Amino acid sequence: MLAEMVAERMVRFVLAHRRAFVAIILVSIAGALFSARNIRIRFTFRDFYDYPGNPDVPLLDRYEKEFGDPAGTVDVLLISSNAFQPEVLSYIQSLTAALEQEPQFSSVSSLTNAVALVGESGAAPHTEPLIPHLPASREELSRARNIATHSPLFVHHLVSEQASLTLVRARMKQLSPSVDDQRAAVEASRRAIATVPTTHALTARVVGAPLVAVRMTDPLMRDQLKFMPLAVLLILVALSLTFRSLFGVALPFATVLTALLWTAGIFPLLGRPMDLISSVIPATLLVYGAVDPIFVMTRFLQKLEAGRTREQSIVESYAELTLPCFLTSLTTALGFFSFALLRLPLLRVFGLAVGIGASLAFVTTLIVLPLLLVSLPLPKTRFGESRISRWIDRALQFLWRVVRSRRPVVIGLAVATLLLFGALGRKQRISVAYHDLLPAAESRTLIRYVEERLDGLGRTALLIEGAPGSVTKPEVLRAMATVGREAKRHSIVTSVTSLSDLISTTTAKAIENPPSLDALHAVTREYVNDDASHAQIVVRFTDEGSEKWRTLYADLSRTSAREFAGLPVQVSFTGFSTVLFPVLDRAVVETLYGAALGFTVIVLLQLLIFRSLKLALISILPNLIPTAACFALMAATGVGLRIGSVLFLSVSLGGLFNTTIHLSARVRQRMRAGDSDPDAIPDTIIGEALRTVGPPSLYTAVILSLGFAIFTRSQFPDLKIFGILSTTTLLVGFLSDLIVTPALLRTFYCKVTMAKG
Numbered sequence: 001m002l003a004e005m006v007a008e009r010m011v012r013f014v015l016a017h018r019r020a021f022v023a024i025i026l027v028s029i030a031g032a033l034f035s036a037r038n039i040r041i042r043f044t045f046r047d048f049y050d051y052p053g054n055p056d057v058p059l060l061d062r063y064e065k066e067f068g069d070p071a072g073t074v075d076v077l078l079i080s081s082n083a084f085q086p087e088v089l090s091y092i093q094s095l096t097a098a099l100e101q102e103p104q105f106s107s108v109s110s111l112t113n114a115v116a117l118v119g120e121s122g123a124a125p126h127t128e129p130l131i132p133h134l135p136a137s138r139e140e141l142s143r144a145r146n147i148a149t150h151s152p153l154f155v156h157h158l159v160s161e162q163a164s165l166t167l168v169r170a171r172m173k174q175l176s177p178s179v180d181d182q183r184a185a186v187e188a189s190r191r192a193i194a195t196v197p198t199t200h201a202l203t204a205r206v207v208g209a210p211l212v213a214v215r216m217t218d219p220l221m222r223d224q225l226k227f228m229p230l231a232v233l234l235i236l237v238a239l240s241l242t243f244r245s246l247f248g249v250a251l252p253f254a255t256v257l258t259a260l261l262w263t264a265g266i267f268p269l270l271g272r273p274m275d276l277i278s279s280v281i282p283a284t285l286l287v288y289g290a291v292d293p294i295f296v297m298t299r300f301l302q303k304l305e306a307g308r309t310r311e312q313s314i315v316e317s318y319a320e321l322t323l324p325c326f327l328t329s330l331t332t333a334l335g336f337f338s339f340a341l342l343r344l345p346l347l348r349v350f351g352l353a354v355g356i357g358a359s360l361a362f363v364t365t366l367i368v369l370p371l372l373l374v375s376l377p378l379p380k381t382r383f384g385e386s387r388i389s390r391w392i393d394r395a396l397q398f399l400w401r402v403v404r405s406r407r408p409v410v411i412g413l414a415v416a417t418l419l420l421f422g423a424l425g426r427k428q429r430i431s432v433a434y435h436d437l438l439p440a441a442e443s444r445t446l447i448r449y450v451e452e453r454l455d456g457l458g459r460t461a462l463l464i465e466g467a468p469g470s471v472t473k474p475e476v477l478r479a480m481a482t483v484g485r486e487a488k489r490h491s492i493v494t495s496v497t498s499l500s501d502l503i504s505t506t507t508a509k510a511i512e513n514p515p516s517l518d519a520l521h522a523v524t525r526e527y528v529n530d531d532a533s534h535a536q537i538v539v540r541f542t543d544e545g546s547e548k549w550r551t552l553y554a555d556l557s558r559t560s561a562r563e564f565a566g567l568p569v570q571v572s573f574t575g576f577s578t579v580l581f582p583v584l585d586r587a588v589v590e591t592l593y594g595a596a597l598g599f600t601v602i603v604l605l606q607l608l609i610f611r612s613l614k615l616a617l618i619s620i621l622p623n624l625i626p627t628a629a630c631f632a633l634m635a636a637t638g639v640g641l642r643i644g645s646v647l648f649l650s651v652s653l654g655g656l657f658n659t660t661i662h663l664s665a666r667v668r669q670r671m672r673a674g675d676s677d678p679d680a681i682p683d684t685i686i687g688e689a690l691r692t693v694g695p696p697s698l699y700t701a702v703i704l705s706l707g708f709a710i711f712t713r714s715q716f717p718d719l720k721i722f723g724i725l726s727t728t729t730l731l732v733g734f735l736s737d738l739i740v741t742p743a744l745l746r747t748f749y750c751k752v753t754m755a756k757g
Contacts, residue, residue: 004319004320004322004323005319006322007318007319007322007323008315008318008319010318010322010366011314011315011318011319011322011366011370012315014366014367014370014371015311015314015370015371015374018371018374018375021367021371022371025258025367025368025371028262029258029261029262031265032261032262032264032265032266033261033264033265034265035264035265035266035268035269036261036264036265036267036268038268039264039267039268039273039274040273040274041217041221041224041273041274041279042178042179042217042273042274042275045213045576045580046176047272047273047275047346048344048346048580048583048584048587049579049580049583050176051344051345053343054579054583056574056578056579056582057579059463059572059574060574060575060576060578060579061175061176063461063463063536063574063575064175064176065175066529066534067461067525067526067527067529067536072171072172072174072175072176072177072182072185072209072210073169073170073171073172073208073209073210074105074169074170074172074182074185074186074188074189074206074208074210074211075167075168075169075170075206075207075208076095076099076167076168076169076170076189076192076193076204076205076206076207077165077166077167077204077205077206077207077450077454078091078092078165078166078167078168078202078203078204079164079165079202079203079204079205080164080166080201080202080203081164081201082163082164083111083159083163083164083165083166084111084141084142084144084145084148084163085141086134086135086136086141087199087201087202088166088202089111089112089131089134089136089141090134090135091196091198091199091202092110092111092112092166092168093110093112093113093134094196095110095168095192095193095196095204096108096110096112096113096168098192098195098196099168099170099188099189099192101192102170102185102188102189102191102192103188104170104172104173104181104184104185104188105170105171105172105173105185105188106171106172106173107170107171108168108169108170108171109158109168109169109171110158110166110167110168110169111130111131111144111148111154111158111159111166112131112134113129114129114130114131114148114153114154114158115127115128115129115130116128116129116130116147116148116151116153116154117151117153117502117503118147130144130147130148130154131144145163148163149161149162149163151502152495152496152497152498152501152502153497153502153524155495156454156455156494156495156540157454157455157495157497160454165450165454167207167454169208170185170188170189172185172210177210179213179214179217182209182210182211182213182214183210183214183217185210186206186210186211186214189206190206193206207450216276219715219716222715223279223714223715223716223719224274224279224282226713227279227282227283227710227711227713227714228282228283228286230283230710230713231282231283231286231287231707231710232253232286234287234703234706234707234710235252235253235256235286235287235290235703235707236249236253238290238699238702238703238706239252239253239290239294241388242294242699243297243301243379244379245379246379247376247377247378247379248297248301248379250372250376251293251297251369251372251373251376252290252293252294252297252369253290254368254372255289255293255361255364255365255368255369255372256285256286256289256290256293256361256364258364258368259285259289259357259360259361259363259364260282260285260286260289260357262360262364263281263285263353263356263357263360264282266353266356267281267353270349270352270353271349272345272346272349275346276643276716276718276719277346277347277350277643277647278346278349278350278353279719280647280651280711280719280722281350281353281354281357283707283708283710283711284354284357284651284707284708285354285357285358285361286707287703287704287707287708288332288357288358288361288655288704289357289358289361289364290700290703291328291655291658291700291703291704292321292325292328292329292361292362292365293365293369294696294699294700294703295321295324295325295662295696295700296317296318296321296325296365296369297369298695298696298699299317299320299321299692299696300313300314300317300373301313301379302692303316303317304378310373310374310378311374314370314373314374318366318370320669322366323609323665324661324662324665324666325362325365326362327605327606327609327661327665328657328658328661328662329358329359329361329362329365330362330605331601331602331605331606331653331657331661332355332358332653332655332657333355333356333358333359333362334355334598334601334602334605335355335595335598335599335601335602335650335653336350336351336352336354336355336358336598336650336653337351337352337355338351338594338597338598338601339351339352339355339590339594339598339650340352340355341594341597342590342593342594343586343590344583344586344587344590346587347587347590347591347594350650351594351650354651389695392694392695392698393691393695396690396691396694396695396738397687397691399690399738399739400683400686400687400690400691400742403739403742403743404683404686404687404742404743404746407743407746407747408747410739410740410743411740411743411744411747414621414622414625414736414739414740414743415621417625417628417629418621418624418625418628420632421625421628421629421631421632422628422631422632424631424632424635424636426631427635428631428634428635428640428641429547429640429641430546430547430585430588430589430640430641430642431545431546431547431548431640431641431642432545432546432581432584432585432587432588432642432643433543433544433545433546433642454494455494455495455540456492456493456494456495456540456541456542456543457542457543458492458540458541458542458543458549458576458577459538459539459540459541459575459576459577460538460539460541460549460552460553460556460573460575460577460578461536461537461538461539461573461574461575461578462483462536462537462539462556462560462571462572462573463534463536463571463572463573463574464476464480464534464535464536464537464564464569464570464571465533465534465569465570465571465572466533466567466568466569466570467533467568468531468532468533469531469532469533470532470533470568470569471499471528471532471533471534471535471569472499472528472532472535473567473568475567476535476564476567476568476569477499477500477503477504478500479560479563479564479567480498480499480500480501480535480537481498481500481501481504482559482563483498483537483556483559483560483563484496484498484500484501484537486555486556486559487537487539487552487555487556487559490541490548490551490552490555492541492542492544492548492549492552493539493540493541493552494540494541494542495538495539495540496537496538496539496540497527497537497538497540498527498535498536498537498538499527499528499535499536500537502524502527538575539552539556541577545640546581546584546585547640549577549581550581550585553573553578556573557573584642584643587643588641588642588643588646591643591646591647591649591650592641592646592649594650595646595649595650595653598650598653599623599653602619602653602657603616603617603619603620604616606619606661606664610664610665610668612668612749614748614749615664615668615749617748618660618664618741618744618745618748618749619657619660619661619664619741621740621744622660622733622736622737622740622741622744623656623657623660623733623736623737625732625733625736625740626652626656626728626729626730626731626732626733626736627649627652627656627729629728629729629732630648630725630728630729630732633725633728634725639721642718643718644716644717644718644719644720644721644722645718645721645722645725647718647722648708648722648725648726648729649729651708651722651726652726652729652730652733655700655701655704655729655730655733656729656730656733658697658700659693659697659701659733659734659737659738659741660737660741662693662696662697663689663690663693663737663741663742663745664741664745666688666689666692666693667685667686667689667745667749667750670685670688670689671685671750682746682750683746685750686742686745686746686750689742690738690742694738697734697737697738698734701730701731701733701734704730705726705727705730705731705734706727708722708723708726708727708730709723709724709727710723711723711726712724712727
């Protein structure tokens with residue numbers, strides 16, 4: 001009763017000081033809009049792993065500063081029948097010159113300005129231009145092709161084995177460039193292509209990591225421009241069908257919108273841009289924020305039709321619903337706040353933002369909604385007279401009669417269903433792939449095309465460090481060669497390049513008597529530094545997912561530890577994939593952990609607030625069933641554990657428990673009100689609770705499900721999966737609550753508790 005008294009006094013206080021509250025709300029909205037101007041939308045892979053405390057980032061930064069950052073290289077892919085034709089080489093030379101004029105680039109590499117390391121039998125390896133001049137004779141072109149397609153410096157990197165593909169590679173000046181820098185570099189490459197005349201036999205396309213970053217950020221912005229209007233339209237249509245009046249549409253929507261604006265004002269203070277994961281926040285809050293207002297509006301209209309005055313209806317509705325609304329909002333918020341305990345900033349910020357938004361939605365339900373209820377003209381249409389309302393009421397009565405008479409069967413089937421779904425989904429494995437995060441089928445197809453003919457998207461590097469001159473010692477070069485051969489045994493590896501490879505392709509004895517540093521640096525500085533104290537082995541591989549990469553990494557770790565043991569060098573693993581893959585895998589693990597923690601927190605909160613172990617335990621089964629159903633669906637469709645396929649767990653938590661909590665709270669309220677007669681009252685109490693809570697639960701379940709269904713229209717595959725699984729979870733959860741929860745309440749709570757009374 002204390003909660004009801006506090007709620008009644010609170011809402012009376014708000015109504016008594018309505019002008020002051022209206023002024024505060026308007027000022028806060030203006031401040032939020034001003035702050036929201038600083039929200040930035042960006043998607044780069046670096047955002048996943050670049051955070052304070054990640055021990056791999058300093059080494060990666062040092063490595064990329066010395067040997068180059070792949071995220072800062074724009075590639076122009078040239079497709080022809082033979083790259084070593086005079087007209088194609090002439091185009092490459094002109095394009096190289098055009099790119100060198102662009103201020104975004106520090107250097108440009110291509111077949112026409114490349115230097116090769118060659119050696120003749122009995123002579124020391126030496127350097128010479130791959131193509132000394134244009135036009136070249138047929139013999140010179142044939143020799144250049146033979147060198148390029150057999151040298152690890154060129155094959156797979158600048159030219160394909162069949163010489164039908166070649167790259168012109170423009171390195172950006174910035175280390176770890178921003179998306180704006182990458183966009184400017186991509187546009188510069190396109191300008192250069194446009195200035196150089198081409199023929200129908202040659203196709204030029206911009207590829208490379210900067211283009212991927214741009215193509216991921218721009219669709220992310222377009223998704224936001226699409227999702228928000230869709231979510232708004234969805235809520236307006238759903239509210240219109242539910243309440244059939246402008247009053248019923250405007251009030252909940254204004255309440256939700258206020259919470260969303262407040263959250264938008266706070267988001268820039270969290271210090272991160274809006275990325276792939278946080279892009280779901282606005283639509284999530286928009287649909288979740290409508291839940292409590294719908295429950296309050298429904299009860300308010302029911303009170304009006306029962307003969308209460310407007311103010312009585314407001315006060316009584318809040319007295320009855322503040323506790324369950326507080327509990328559902330608190331469980332939703334704490335479920336997301338539990339992500340603040342995780343290590344990855346992108347998950348922490350996501351959890352904090354949604355948790356703050358859910359909390360603010362409850363605040364607006366307590367403050368904004370009663371001010372609107374008391375101020376705006378009442379609807380003329382009676383809420384309970386619609387055909388839909390009568391149909392829902394009859395359906396709920398019929399459902400309870402069926403469930404009531406078959407409670408053991410219902411509970412047994414629920415347990416069996418949970419076990420079956422759990423068995424189907426228990427063999428899921430974590431495997432995150434880059435291309436699963438890419439937005440467009442065209443981008444993924446192009447990446448596969450390049451991987452099959454040139455090089456893999458994945459890149460792992462073994463950084464070899466020692467004293468000056470140590471990395472050119474024969475024993476170190478031989479160890480490099482052994483590691484390279486071991487790496488090539490893996491089916492996903494497309495190429496392995498090291499200093500040993502560059503030297504050994506010149507003469508048979510080159511490793512025992514390597515060329516001078518000047519000769520090596522004339523060819524490349526990508527594989528050895530100025531004083532030969534640092535070198536690298538670069539392993540490039542196709543994007544088959546992190547599970548296969550983990551196998552490759554484990555094998556390379558064993559081999560390198562064995563081959564470099566006792567040598568005067570230290571070997572470290574770094575590179576883009578080596579840093580990113582563990583973080584992506586950890587994001588999946590931490591999302592699962594956060595969801596499990598959130599689920600546990602919600603159950604414990606019910607125990608604390610309801611002060612009933614039975615009610616807390618009863619909520620577990622009906623809310624595990626939809627989760628298990630989604631894991632079974634993933635297993636049946638071949639979708640593994642990755643970011644998009646596990647994010648639904650955290651986002652669906654609050655929606656899952658909504659109906660459970662409202663049903664439990666209503667039954668508890670009725671029982672505490674003094675109902676008696678243990679033979680009849682339990683059925684009456686639960687039936688009445690189902691009929692009272694069922695309609696708004698149905699409305700909110702539909703809104704939540706359709707709200708998350710809009711993500712199926714995303715250009716990002718992971719967001720599509722997220723939309724499908726979230727919708728499935730919420731719909732199955734609603735049906736589970738209507739069928740399983742009443743059976744559990746009647747069997748394990750209501751009858752036992754009243755018998756004790």
